[in-house]
Amino acid sequence: MPRSPLRGPWLTSVFGLVLLVGLPLVILTGLLSYIAYGPQFGQALPVDVGWLRLPGFEWPTRPAWLYRLTQGVHVGLGLVLIPVVLAKLWSVAPKLLSWPPVRSVAELLERLSLLLLVGGVLFEIVTGVLNIQYDYIFGFSFYTAHYFGAWVFIGAFVVHVLVKVPRMVQGLRSRSLRAELRTSREETRPEPLADDLVAVAPAEPTLSRRGVLALVGGGSVLVAALTAGQSIGGFTRQAAFLLPRGRTNGEGPNAFPVNRTAAAARITAEVVDQRWGLVLLGEGRVVRIGLDDLRQMRQHAVRLPIACVEGWSTTQLWSGVRLRELAAVAGVSVPAQAHVRSLEREGAFNQAMLQGNQVLDPDSLLALRVNGADLSWDHGYPARIIVPALPGVHNTKWVSSIEFRRS
Numbered sequence: 001m002p003r004s005p006l007r008g009p010w011l012t013s014v015f016g017l018v019l020l021v022g023l024p025l026v027i028l029t030g031l032l033s034y035i036a037y038g039p040q041f042g043q044a045l046p047v048d049v050g051w052l053r054l055p056g057f058e059w060p061t062r063p064a065w066l067y068r069l070t071q072g073v074h075v076g077l078g079l080v081l082i083p084v085v086l087a088k089l090w091s092v093a094p095k096l097l098s099w100p101p102v103r104s105v106a107e108l109l110e111r112l113s114l115l116l117l118v119g120g121v122l123f124e125i126v127t128g129v130l131n132i133q134y135d136y137i138f139g140f141s142f143y144t145a146h147y148f149g150a151w152v153f154i155g156a157f158v159v160h161v162l163v164k165v166p167r168m169v170q171g172l173r174s175r176s177l178r179a180e181l182r183t184s185r186e187e188t189r190p191e192p193l194a195d196d197l198v199a200v201a202p203a204e205p206t207l208s209r210r211g212v213l214a215l216v217g218g219g220s221v222l223v224a225a226l227t228a229g230q231s232i233g234g235f236t237r238q239a240a241f242l243l244p245r246g247r248t249n250g251e252g253p254n255a256f257p258v259n260r261t262a263a264a265a266r267i268t269a270e271v272v273d274q275r276w277g278l279v280l281l282g283e284g285r286v287v288r289i290g291l292d293d294l295r296q297m298r299q300h301a302v303r304l305p306i307a308c309v310e311g312w313s314t315t316q317l318w319s320g321v322r323l324r325e326l327a328a329v330a331g332v333s334v335p336a337q338a339h340v341r342s343l344e345r346e347g348a349f350n351q352a353m354l355q356g357n358q359v360l361d362p363d364s365l366l367a368l369r370v371n372g373a374d375l376s377w378d379h380g381y382p383a384r385i386i387v388p389a390l391p392g393v394h395n396t397k398w399v400s401s402i403e404f405r406r407s
């Protein structure tokens with residue numbers, strides 16, 4: 001079978017360089033997301049990771065857009081790099097699929113590490129993409145798969161980088177990018193046969209090297225255009241076709257994306273009428289507060305984002321009672337943590353633990369209103385948590401009780 005004349009160490013090295021810069025950022029922001037979820041409270045997913053547990057630290061509340069940035073980069077850059085990963089795999093495909101697959105022990109080891117590398121990256125792509133589309137429908141198994149898959153990939157990636165960087169540098173030096181960008185299809189010649197990535201009997205070129213780069217780059221730009229709006233917001237959100245799960249939106253002041261609707265959470269006017277009343281628990285103290293009392297307390301307004309693990313985010317003007325004032329009402333003015341529970345009974349995200357710094361931040365709220373109107377049912381009426389830089393999942397909606405603890 002005639003083989004593409006474009007394959008060769010230079011082209012592979014160009015894709016390799018892009019991935020060498022991009023993938024560490026995706027890895028780092030992914031691991032940061034794990035830490036932001038609060039592994040110290042057993043609420044990072046997956047819960048039990050054995051010796052793969054990362055050294056935890058207190059996730060900060062400043063800057064307020066921190067998780068919006070890290071998770072936007074994780075999901076956005078992860079998606080944008082997919083065409084580059086596929087292109088790099090294509091560029092080395094004949095070698096990956098060569099026969100016989102193994103001729104020596106050294107080659108066996110190399111093959112196994114490549115299996116982990118290629119299998120790992122494809123596995124992370126598939127689980128990641130499924131995750132941002134269907135997340136909660138399939139429960140936790142994706143998190144487990146994505147986390148352990150990530151470590152398999154990280155291990156293989158580090159080995160691969162250590163082994164291949166010298167070849168990549170050599171490959172990059174072998175041709176000039178500028179010259180390639182000026183070379184048409186007719187003038188395109190195979191790279192020197194000295195390298196085993198180059199086809200022995202190459203076919204006529206159907207594309208120039210700059211054409212391949214434009215194709216792959218164009219693919220990345222297209223993916224970016226279809227997703228960036230979900231984090232940037234505003235009118236660009238209309239173009240975010242890869243937005244998770246159907247884009248449920250509210251109306252009027254509450255017109256921004258809804259994660260889990262009140263209907264899905266079985267929250268109705270009757271449930272709230274019969275069961276709602278905020279319960280504050282301190283050490284040995286129980287205080288019940290009605291909605292009117294909450295509205296009588298000092299209200300604080302602040303613009304803060306909700307940033308979901310799936311990459312979308314939205315910034316709104318919230319107002320309500322400071323969490324630290326509620327802590328004081330419960331008699332624990334300097335809590336080390338707070339356990340928030342929702343009226344929602346079945347959901348996977350009907351409770352959350354907050355760190356002390358998250359309770360004490362002056363912008364951390366039990367929000368009653370958004371953009372000057374009461375919260376809608378879908379956004380957590382009568383009251384929800386809003387904390388700066390907190391992963392969206394822990395901004396509990398339909399809050400029914402908060403327990404403040406000193407340690």
Ligand SMILES: Nc1nc2c(c(=O)[nH]1)N[C@H]1C(S)=C(S)[C@@H](COP(=O)(O)O)O[C@H]1N2
Nearest residue numbers: 257258259260308342379392393395396397
């Ligand atoms: N009770 C409850 N609160 C919840 C959730 C939930 O399923 N149940 N989903 C969380 C998630 S994952 C996110 S991203 C935010 C989204 O808030 P929104 O639906 O108001 O946009 O709510 C959080 N609060």
Ligand SMILES: [Mo]
Nearest residue numbers: 308309392393
């Ligand atoms: Mo979320």
